[in-house]
Amino acid sequence: MTARSALLALERTPRSHLATTPTPLVHAVHLARALDRSPDAVWLKLDGHTGFALGGNKVRKLETELTPSRLDGVDTLISCGGPQSNHARVFAAAAAHLGRRCILVRNGESPDPPMGNARLQSLLTPHIVHVAERADRDPAMEEARRQVESEGGKALVVPIGASTPLGALGYARAMVELDAQLQGDVAWDPDATWIFVATSSAGTLAGMLLGASLLELEGLHLVGVSADDPADGIKARVVDLAGQAAELIGFRGELLVHRVSVTDEYVGDGYGVPTPEADAATLLLARSQGCSWIPPTPRKRRPAWWRRSAMVGYRRATGSSSGTPGARSPPPCPARCRPSGLPAPCDPGSPGARRSRSRGFARGSRGA
Ligand SMILES: Cc1ncc(COP(=O)(O)O)c(C=O)c1O
Numbered sequence: 001m002t003a004r005s006a007l008l009a010l011e012r013t014p015r016s017h018l019a020t021t022p023t024p025l026v027h028a029v030h031l032a033r034a035l036d037r038s039p040d041a042v043w044l045k046l047d048g049h050t051g052f053a054l055g056g057n058k059v060r061k062l063e064t065e066l067t068p069s070r071l072d073g074v075d076t077l078i079s080c081g082g083p084q085s086n087h088a089r090v091f092a093a094a095a096a097h098l099g100r101r102c103i104l105v106r107n108g109e110s111p112d113p114p115m116g117n118a119r120l121q122s123l124l125t126p127h128i129v130h131v132a133e134r135a136d137r138d139p140a141m142e143e144a145r146r147q148v149e150s151e152g153g154k155a156l157v158v159p160i161g162a163s164t165p166l167g168a169l170g171y172a173r174a175m176v177e178l179d180a181q182l183q184g185d186v187a188w189d190p191d192a193t194w195i196f197v198a199t200s201s202a203g204t205l206a207g208m209l210l211g212a213s214l215l216e217l218e219g220l221h222l223v224g225v226s227a228d229d230p231a232d233g234i235k236a237r238v239v240d241l242a243g244q245a246a247e248l249i250g251f252r253g254e255l256l257v258h259r260v261s262v263t264d265e266y267v268g269d270g271y272g273v274p275t276p277e278a279d280a281a282t283l284l285l286a287r288s289q290g291c292s293w294i295p296p297t298p299r300k301r302r303p304a305w306w307r308r309s310a311m312v313g314y315r316r317a318t319g320s321s322s323g324t325p326g327a328r329s330p331p332p333c334p335a336r337c338r339p340s341g342l343p344a345p346c347d348p349g350s351p352g353a354r355r356s357r358s359r360g361f362a363r364g365s366r367g368a
Contacts, residue, residue, distance in 0.1 A: 006251035013248075016066045018059050022177045023047050026289075028289050040187065061203050065164060077101070078158070088104050088117065107137050110130070138159075162203060163202050168207035171207020172208070174208070195222050197223070200228055209222060212256055213253065222260045226262060231262040
């Protein structure tokens with residue numbers, strides 16, 4: 001099937017309507033100036049504005065994951081995540097919205113009192129199964145499924161982040177949406193465009209890779225900034241997922257795998273644990289552009305494209321995906337900001353300070 005027919009198939013992909021789209025594409029003039037770039041050099045694609053259950057990137061993936069036909073006869077939806085998982089929050093809300101019971105398997109220590117996503121997850125479903133580690137989540141979800149089925153129900157298990165081939169189709173659609181928005185700008189040059197996006201369970205970037213391939217954006221640079229896992233593993237998952245998503249819509253053309261890179265340079269102490277660079281970037285974004293995101297994951301993305309903007313003569317950069325509830329969770333770093341508004345140096349024993357001595361991938365739970 002040609003790219004054009006696959007694009008049509010993508011457009012016709014069944015979905016449950018959850019997201020408010022298109023999300024805004026904002027011309028970040030003041031941020032560009034603050035970064036010493038030309039005023040038309042930086043754009044922000046605000047996928048925090050997908051709306052449903054406070055928005056973020058999970059909404060698009062769940063739209064294509066929870067299709068009406070897959071939900072036929074299903075009375076219980078099961079998924080997982082950490083206490084600050086945006087996915088778990090949006091998933092529980094989607095289950096309620098679609099009239100299904102939701103069981104969440106939650107790993108890691110829950111904040112006491114519950115704050116941010118942890119609090120919203122408990123608000124959205126009373127069925128939360130607690131497990132210690134990430135590795136315990138899949139067996140606990142299978143156990144929950146068996147339990148539902150032994151009681152005569154039918155369950156659908158959705159993996160972390162809804163990063164499945166179907167979920168990735170949600171981000172292939174987002175790429176088509178972004179392309180249409182950028183086409184409206186006469187000066188847009190795909191070959192000089194770098195897109196930075198947070199990456200963890202890989203579905204978002206996989207969908208964007210598929211979308212870019214269908215649109216034949218051969219010069220585009222797609223950069224995934226890891227929030228937790230090593231770059232090689234994420235890249236392999238991105239390529240695998242994009243390939244499987246391509247099969248779903250009958251696309252057999254070339255995936256632009258060589259246009260995708262993943263960096264794990266900004267992981268620090270793990271998912272959701274801030275770094276001084278990320279805090280500084282968050283302040284800059286807030287004060288130059290009025291964006292008040294303080295989510296767990298995309299923090300990691302920002303310093304990456306700041307730095308790239310200083311290093312590479314690209315013309316445009318767009319960020320994508322976000323979530324807000326992490327703003328209401330307690331700060332993991334003891335001293336976040338000085339009164340002046342500049343990021344405080346971390347306490348020598350704090351996670352932020354230890355990060356600069358040794359980088360670890362194991363700490364923290366992938367929250368997706
Ligand atoms: C707000 C936000 N953006 C991006 C990502 C990364 O997306 P994915 O898990 O599809 O790689 C996450 C997940 O951790 C997230 O919470």
